[in-house]
Amino acid sequence: MNISIIGYGRMGHEVKKLADILNINVKSIIDPTDPEATHNRITNESMKDVDVAIDFSKPDAVLENVKAVAENKVNIVVGTTGWYDRLPIVTKIVEENKVGMVYGPNFSIGANIFFKIINYASTLISKFEDFDPYVFEMHHRMKADSPSGTAKEVANIILKNFTSKNKLQFDRLNRRIEKNELHVVSLRAGYHHGFHLVGFDSEYETIEISHSSKGRTSFAKGALIAAKWIIGKKGMYNFGQVLEDIIFNQF
């Protein structure tokens, strides 16, 4: 497989490192300022012999990047987040140019499987009203926001399945928690790459399910799996659909 890396920041470097280990050819690296990049913008020449371009750039750059890649009839994996309000126009570009695209906010395979496990677990446990669910997440001290997007995702999965819960509570409480509230707690300290735990507690027993990230490589790995999957395909897919296909149709 021949790939192009668009955006040579932290994730772009991670993709390059893993591609080298997996003997995947990196035909071009596109970044406006990085001195190690082969091109400072997407050109016809930078897309020559590229099977899939992998974009980890900036939200504002995604629309133009997808357009430039699609016009070169190259498929694309977009890991960049924060552009989803432009999904309809990006979909139109992909469809008009008859190329394939995979996008998603979290390319970690483990985290996506974790979402499916929580969905199944909460469906089962919600049938028994004495179990009370909760979410805890922990990240390094440099993380600028809380709760994490992953914590919000699992919390919403639980909310969907527990009819007794209809409100997420992210704050410290100076009162008893209401029955309809799901408490989502964040901790920031040290160097944790990302830890998420979902618990279901009854008076007599506790079930806890957790996922720990060991770093950015898990995202790079997922992006490369998505890149391999999208070769020869057309249309828009999210990473969840890619995993469903791999899990249910290819094994």
Ligand SMILES: NC(=O)c1ccc[n+]([C@@H]2O[C@H](COP(=O)([O-])OP(=O)(O)OC[C@H]3O[C@@H](n4cnc5c(N)ncnc54)[C@H](OP(=O)(O)O)[C@@H]3O)[C@@H](O)[C@H]2O)c1
């Ligand atoms: N889906 C996932 O699993 C996942 C995982 C991790 C991160 N992300 C997302 O991926 C994105 C990148 O994250 P990061 O940590 O790698 O950020 P980063 O370190 O800031 O890297 C972004 C790079 O893209 C470059 N860039 C800016 N405009 C560009 C353009 N038009 N074309 C090509 N490159 C351009 C930037 O250059 P300058 O610095 O010169 O602007 C920078 O080198 C973010 O949106 C982040 O949220 C997604």
